[in-house]
Amino acid sequence: MPARTLRAASGIGKGSMASRATTRRVGIADVASMAGVSHATVSRVMNGNTTVDVVIAARVRAAAKELKYKPNPVGRSLALGKTDTIGIVVPDLSNPTFQAILRGLSIAAARDGYRVLIADSSEVSSEEAILAGEARRRCDGVVLCAPRMSDAELEELAPTLHPLVLINRTTDSVPTPSLVVDYGQGIQELAAHLVGLGHRKIAYLTGPDRSASNVQRLRGLEKFKADYPDVELQYLPGGNTYDAGFESSDAVAGCGATAILVFNDVAAMGLLSGLSERGIRVPEDLSLTGFDDMPFARYTMPPLTTAAVPISELGDLAWRRMREQIQRNDAASPTDYFPPRIELRGSTGPVRS
């Protein structure tokens, strides 16, 4: 039970005895009685309403300062019907991509006085919908990263989340701004780069099967196949972790390809390490590309050729799209596509003659 029977008698705070430890929070009523006005007036002053006489306003402000009064956000939220908070649902907070999005979003939102509530679904797609719904009820909007969620479920969920921004997904059920990185385009460019270096036998070390962004890469590669019918392209099962990449090194070494497209940088680095242990030199024996251009990608040896995803821009833009929906009741802007930028570094080289 909340503390009833507060500031009953004895005036305002500062009770002489029993000083701290029971001096409960100061509320609008305290300020009102100290300034000798109604709490309505205090509220008006706190919100910059100009219909208050300046001398009274000053008195109220003095009282508020004296009492160190700050309006209770929960009370305000209830009255105002908004929380100045947005939620972000991510499948896995240990993934650098989502960390970067979270960071960009958080900073951009903070600039406008908004906070970010996080919900980590731990890669459990069944949780994603529930978490998103929960988050929405406490927040003014939701940014949803749900790579594993089925399209059907997304279609059903989207309308209930309304001020919603999707990352790497799109939906038709209701106009919703989406920010999607064009993974298909990126991987095609990487593959083309390898072809340019003379490679004709290429392998793609896949990401998680049900990952939407993996599917996009595969789609891009199918297009690539069509464009370069003379290139031999095979798929090898991989993953999105260091260990997955590391453990793929045998399969990679034995597959006969002269160049490997890896799902992402993390796996690529694992693979790089595994190959190094087996004495396979990169790029002399084998060329290698990653994806994401994580901070470390330029510090591997050799530095990783990869596709840079403008991730922090992504977080930033996510906030902007969210704000558009919250402020004006703007109908959603169309999907934004982010073409990755290819970073040519040392892990790719001419095919061995």
Added chain:
Amino acid sequence: MPARTLRAASGIGKGSMASRATTRRVGIADVASMAGVSHATVSRVMNGNTTVDVVIAARVRAAAKELKYKPNPVGRSLALGKTDTIGIVVPDLSNPTFQAILRGLSIAAARDGYRVLIADSSEVSSEEAILAGEARRRCDGVVLCAPRMSDAELEELAPTLHPLVLINRTTDSVPTPSLVVDYGQGIQELAAHLVGLGHRKIAYLTGPDRSASNVQRLRGLEKFKADYPDVELQYLPGGNTYDAGFESSDAVAGCGATAILVFNDVAAMGLLSGLSERGIRVPEDLSLTGFDDMPFARYTMPPLTTAAVPISELGDLAWRRMREQIQRNDAASPTDYFPPRIELRGSTGPVRS
């Protein structure tokens, strides 16, 4: 202004015309009238209060389900005086250490039905106090990572934050659980390891000057100096970023030391890369240690000898300490010290003869 004049006439939701788009949120009153009971009873049912007749309870539950009713968390928070949310203040979300803490905290808290609100102070220490205060007003407690905040400010702030858990800081003003990583101990062990390999000229590439954890390392190294008076130990200005490490490579190469203790893994990796460009071999020409044991530390070439900080445990324990304070009104438990675990890898070797 919030939507007044809602479910006035016309019974419950499902208005035949003007179906969606204006069908505002369903509230406890809707469920009550549909089930033919008072909203007090609905509340009792929703909260599992057993003093409600089973048949009535069933009717209420049916109505709630039919209407897809979920209690509004803001309303609950106001009535209950708690938000089921905790805040975390971090100096920089791009720092892997804080990411890991955030992640551990978030997951642990989620297990108990709590959410995490993040506040990134962007390394601006003056913001830290404000953000922490703000966060505290919206949350049931705060986890504070404020490496730059002055002791005085911390002492003053701590009591106002009460359900508080400190990371890498301690305070006396009020009993507060602290989780501190024993950086001094860790760096001493790393230094001793180098001595064991025969190194007698060692350099420490420092972190940010005002960083508390850098100070702790320096303190540890002073103890080390006292323990090993015959070892020559010098300090070189460094930083906590890749680039800082990278740019220190000239200074490092010219300092005459045979082994370098680097502030953290990130800077160590930058340095490693810089040295490699200059043709300096690690560990043949120079031994190198990092700190933190980030995921990539084992994937550098050579793999980085470093001190592993059990970071995700840290986030986990932070939550446990927070929960203790929230649930029982437990006086704070004492400070927990985390001794780092030394990870011997390839970046350190015997001194060149």
Added chain:
DNA sequence: ACATCAAGAGAAACCGCTTCCCGAAGCACT
């Protein structure tokens, strides 16, 4: 000097939910 009006502050309603308080109803016991 009187009517009109604008400004400003207080009373009260409201946001959505929890819970105290109390009265009504059902039951057992004498």
Added chain:
DNA sequence: AGTGCTTCGGGAAGCGGTTTCTCTTGATGT
């Protein structure tokens, strides 16, 4: 049948604000 309990649900009072509505007051116009 009357008394005393217990059980259970409705009314109403918060939680801490915002905002509408209304009334008072002083200023202005004629």
